[in-house]
Amino acid sequence: MNRRMLGVRGLLFSMVCVKVLAGCGSVNVAKPAAKAAPAEVRAVPNEANLADVVLAQQAFDRLGIMTARAEVRSALRIRQLGAEIVLPPGDQAVVVSPVAGTVLARSAGSPLQPGVQVRAGEEIYRLQPLLSPERFIPTPAERAQIAGAQAALVSLQITADGDVRQLREQVAAARVTLDRAKQLRQDRVGSETAVDDAIGRVKIAEAGLSAAEDRKAVLERLSANSDGLVPEPISFAAPMDGILRNVLAAPGQQVAAGGALFEIVSTGELWVRVPVYVGLLERIRSDAAAQVRAAVGQLQSVSAEPVQAPPAADPAAFTADLFYRLDNSGGGLRPGQRVFVAVPLKGEVEQLAVPANSVLYDIHGGTWVYRRLGPLTFRRARVAVASIDNGYALLSAGLETGAEVIVDGAAEVFGTEFGTGK
Numbered sequence: 426m427n428r429r430m431l432g433v434r435g436l437l438f439s440m441v442c443v444k445v446l447a448g449c450g451s452v453n454v455a456k457p458a459a460k461a462a463p464a465e466v467r468a469v470p471n472e473a474n475l476a477d478v479v480l481a482q483q484a485f486d487r488l489g490i491m492t493a494r495a496e497v498r499s500a501l502r503i504r505q506l507g508a509e510i511v512l513p514p515g516d517q518a519v520v521v522s523p524v525a526g527t528v529l530a531r532s533a534g535s536p537l538q539p540g541v542q543v544r545a546g547e548e549i550y551r552l553q554p555l556l557s558p559e560r561f562i563p564t565p566a567e568r569a570q571i572a573g574a575q576a577a578l579v580s581l582q583i584t585a586d587g588d589v590r591q592l593r594e595q596v597a598a599a600r601v602t603l604d605r606a607k608q609l610r611q612d613r614v615g616s617e618t619a620v621d622d623a624i625g626r627v628k629i630a631e632a633g634l635s636a637a638e639d640r641k642a643v644l645e646r647l648s649a650n651s652d653g654l655v656p657e658p659i660s661f662a663a664p665m666d667g668i669l670r671n672v673l674a675a676p677g678q679q680v681a682a683g684g685a686l687f688e689i690v691s692t693g694e695l696w697v698r699v700p701v702y703v704g705l706l707e708r709i710r711s712d713a714a715a716q717v718r719a720a721v722g723q724l725q726s727v728s729a730e731p732v733q734a735p736p737a738a739d740p741a742a743f744t745a746d747l748f749y750r751l752d753n754s755g756g757g758l759r760p761g762q763r764v765f766v767a768v769p770l771k772g773e774v775e776q777l778a779v780p781a782n783s784v785l786y787d788i789h790g791g792t793w794v795y796r797r798l799g800p801l802t803f804r805r806a807r808v809a810v811a812s813i814d815n816g817y818a819l820l821s822a823g824l825e826t827g828a829e830v831i832v833d834g835a836a837e838v839f840g841t842e843f844g845t846g847k
Contacts (some may be wrong), residue, residue, distance in 0.1 A: 438670070450780065479801055489833060491831070495778065495820070497826060501508055506768055507702070512690055519685055521683055522680045525680065526553050526679070528550055528551075528676050529550070531549060538669070540670075543670070545663055548662050550674070550676075551661070552661065581644050582641070594847070596631055603623035607620055668691075670689060693753060696751075699748070700745070702744055711747070715731070719765075736747075778814075785835055792809065794806055796828055803838060
C-alpha cells in the first residue's frame, strides 16, 4: 500500500514538472505598443475637412503652440505700386582723359574688372601722354633754346653738386666742434654757452645741406626729362567709393582727348522711382515713408524716405514720378531692379488683422493660416494679405473677426500636415 501511494505521488510530481518546463519554454514576450502618431490628417475626400489637422495632446505641448484672435485694427491706407531702383544724381562718375595718350596698366596689382568694389583714391589706370607730330622735330630757334637751356641746366647741376659737397664738409666740421665743446664742458674747462653755439652751427649746416640736396635732386629730374622729351605718365584714381561699373579702355589702347576711361557708381544709397497715376497723386501722403519689397509675398520690407527731386512725368502713360531714398549699405538692391512699393495714402482704414507670424506662404505665393476649430483641431485656411503694418498682416479676405489662428508653431503644423515636420 505504501509503495503504491509513493508511486502515485511520484507520477503526479513528474507531470507537474513537465507542465512547468513546457510553460517555461513557451513564454509569450509582450510586443511594444505601436508609436502613436503626433497628429491625424483626415484623408477622407471631403472638401469640408480635407485640410483639417488633429494634433495629439503631446504634440500640442511639444510644439509650444500659441494662438491669437483676428481683430480689427486701425492702419494707414496704402496702395501697392510697381517701381524701379535708380541711381541718385551725383552718385555716378565717368572719368575721361584730358589729353591724347596710351593707356597703361596701374602701377601695382592686376587690372581691375567691372563689378569690383573700389575706394576713393585707388589707382585704376595710368596714361602716357602723346606728343603731337610737330613736337618731334624742333625748329632751329627751338633747337637753340633747347641747347641754351641744357647748358644752363648743366651749370646749375655743377653748382648744386659743389654746394652739396661744401655743406657736407661744413656739417662734419660743425659736429667736430660740437664734440670738442662737450668734452671741454665735461672736463670743467669749457662753458655751456660754447656747447649751445656748437649745436646751433650744426643745425644750420644740416639745414643748408638738406636744401642743397633737394635742389640737386630736382635738377637731376629735370635733366632726365629733358633728355628723353617724354612726359611722365598720368595716374587716374577713383573719385569716390563705389563699384567699377564699366571699363571703356584697355592697357595698350590709345585714346583721344576727352575719351572715356572708366565709370564708377555708388550704391550705398539708392532712389526708388515710383510712377503714379495722376488721378492718385492728391491722395498720396508725400511726407510719409514708403515700404519697399523686392518680391511678392516678402514679409521683410525696407523703409524709404521721400525726397525732393526734379519733377518728371510720362504723358503717354498718364503718370508722374515720385522718388524715395533708401539705405542700401547691405547691397541687396541694384540699379534698374523692379520692386514693389507700399505708398501711404491720406486717412486711415479699419481692417481685420492677424499677427504676421501666423501667415504661411506656399511655393506659389499663396497665403494661409491655421484656424482653430477645437481644442486640438485646426484647419488650414487661405487668406488674402493686403499689407504688413507694424508686425500685423492686414487681411482683405479669408477670416472674420474673432477667428483664432496659430501664431507660434504654425510652420511646424504645416510640416506635420504634409509629412515634413518632426
